[in-house]
Amino acid sequence: xxEFELNGKKVKSERPAxxxxxxxxxxxxxxxxxxxxxxxxxxxxxxxxxxxxxxNSCILSMGRIRGxxxxxxxxxxxxxxxxxxxxxxxxxxxVQCGFCTPGMIMASEALLSRVPDPQEEEIRDALSGNLCRCxxxxxIVDAVLLAAKEGKGIW
Amino acid sequence: MVEAYFPENLPxxxxxxxxxxxxxxxxGTDIMVGKSFKKPFLYLDKISELKKVExxxxxxxxxxxxxxxxxxxxxxxxxxxxxxxxxxxxxxIRNLGTIGGNICNASPAGDTLxxxxxxxxxLRLESENGFREIPIREFITGVKKTARETSxxxxxxxxxxxxxxxxxxxxxxxxxxxxxxxxxxxxHELTAGIVSDIRIAFGAVGTTVLRDQKAEKELIGxxxxxxxxxxxxxxxxxxxxxxxxxxxxxVYRKTVCLNILREYLENxxxxxxxx
Numbered sequence: 001x002x003e004f005e006l007n008g009k010k011v012k013s014e015r016p017a018x019x020x021x022x023x024x025x026x027x028x029x030x031x032x033x034x035x036x037x038x039x040x041x042x043x044x045x046x047x048x049x050x051x052x053x054x055x056n057s058c059i060l061s062m063g064r065i066r067g068x069x070x071x072x073x074x075x076x077x078x079x080x081x082x083x084x085x086x087x088x089x090x091x092x093x094x095v096q097c098g099f100c101t102p103g104m105i106m107a108s109e110a111l112l113s114r115v116p117d118p119q120e121e122e123i124r125d126a127l128s129g130n131l132c133r134c135x136x137x138x139x140i141v142d143a144v145l146l147a148a149k150e151g152k153g154i155w
Numbered sequence: 156m157v158e159a160y161f162p163e164n165l166p167x168x169x170x171x172x173x174x175x176x177x178x179x180x181x182x183g184t185d186i187m188v189g190k191s192f193k194k195p196f197l198y199l200d201k202i203s204e205l206k207k208v209e210x211x212x213x214x215x216x217x218x219x220x221x222x223x224x225x226x227x228x229x230x231x232x233x234x235x236x237x238x239x240x241x242x243x244x245x246x247x248i249r250n251l252g253t254i255g256g257n258i259c260n261a262s263p264a265g266d267t268l269x270x271x272x273x274x275x276x277x278l279r280l281e282s283e284n285g286f287r288e289i290p291i292r293e294f295i296t297g298v299k300k301t302a303r304e305t306s307x308x309x310x311x312x313x314x315x316x317x318x319x320x321x322x323x324x325x326x327x328x329x330x331x332x333x334x335x336x337x338x339x340x341x342x343h344e345l346t347a348g349i350v351s352d353i354r355i356a357f358g359a360v361g362t363t364v365l366r367d368q369k370a371e372k373e374l375i376g377x378x379x380x381x382x383x384x385x386x387x388x389x390x391x392x393x394x395x396x397x398x399x400x401x402x403x404x405x406v407y408r409k410t411v412c413l414n415i416l417r418e419y420l421e422n423x424x425x426x427x428x429x430x
Contacts, residue, residue: 017159018192040188041248042332053224053250059187060251063159063198064180110246128331129245 004065007075017063022046024062025072033073033102037131044130047103048072054110056129073102081109084151085143094143096134103130108144116155117148159196165204165281165310171197173283173306181220181256184248199308205255208232210316216279217312219255226254233314235321235342239270242325245332255309261295263363264335264402266325268295269356271312272364273340279311288313298362320344322423324415328402335359336403339415345426350374350382353424355416360397360408367394384420388413 037043049071111126162168177197205220319342327333338358397408
């Protein structure tokens with residue numbers, strides 16, 4: 001039995017310690033905003049926060065999250081910061097097929113919460129663990145720049 | 156089978172390691188790429204002793220389970236080590252992955268390894284019955300092979316404190332998330348134009364890090380401007396023996412290594428280059 005906090009609520013899972021958090025989130029808790037792209041920490045589609053830090057849920061075993069706080073895109077969606085990011089992604093055309101978008105949003109939040117007014121280079125570094133096969137990245141970088149501008153003061 | 160162990164402190168972890176056949180789990184970023192596990196995990200993340208960084212008597216003692224992200228935030232960590240860590244994988248992996256994991260994986264392409272060889276790092280290994288401290292070059296014995304016996308745990312990485320003049324290069328297919336095709340580090344001290352210390356290491360071009368102290372000794376005591384660069388290149392040309400694999404080819408690896416070495420000897424081996 002593994003107890004942890006998921007999007008602010010105390011939860012339990014009977015899954016073995018070696019199972020991936022990603023699978024538990026999708027199959028047991030039906031949080032399907034968390035995607036499986038590569039399964040080896042390369043693509044960032046499964047990004048979540050553990051105690052406020054960006055991590056890949058595909059290479060995070062259940063035993064490692066015992067007693068930790070996990071936030072998924074579904075939990076982050078309830079915040080004002082998400083609304084600003086959503087609007088910025090929308091306005092810049094940063095979403096095409098959408099598969100990478102939850103992970104990109106989480107990585108954007110991880111950056112902005114640390115660096116509220118980032119330079120382009122810092123954005124590219126912060127998103128370097130997230131792959132997008134559609135946009136060519138420039139629109140996503142623009143989205144983060146716009147979010148930083150529109151959301152001044154909330155990060 | 157017990158499916159996992161969650162020790163709260165180091166003595167408890169060492170006791171389990173002595174009694175059971177387990178996989179020590181630090182960051183898990185490499186372990187979890189595997190799909191099935193025949194032994195239970197020994198989770199090390201609750202052990203605060205393994206996450207400490209201390210500066211004692213001129214030595215920095217780095218807890219083996221310090222994450223890359225924690226080390227990047229720590230001002231006691233030498234810049235040359237940070238430079239290699241900053242180029243590992245991606246921010247999310249640097250939040251989980253640990254320096255002790257990088258060492259115990261013993262991949263020929265392990266990014267911190269050439270730096271640790273060049274810094275003459277020592278490793279502290281502990282078991283229920285005691286501890287020992289050995290140079291990293293004696294710990295890593297081959298591809299994915301170490302001298303760690305199953306009842307021993309890597310607890311600390313010990314490096315000298317202070318900064319060096321250095322040059323570090325990682326060559327990979329792209330800037331983020333790349334496993335090195337090869338890497339190079341040169342660190343040196345110049346005193347009035349004389350090479351008072353130099354260490355040169357190459358990663359991913361052999362089963363373990365390549366560092367040749369005979370070649371370094373040849374350079375120490377010489378004026379930097381008097382170094383016989385062609386002879387030095389010729390010497391390394393003989394001892395760098397890379398292989399072809401999925402990431403690169405031997406001929407490419409060797410050519411680039413020698414070009415980087417030449418660039419270092421010609422342009423970087425100067426004073427006031429403490430980046």
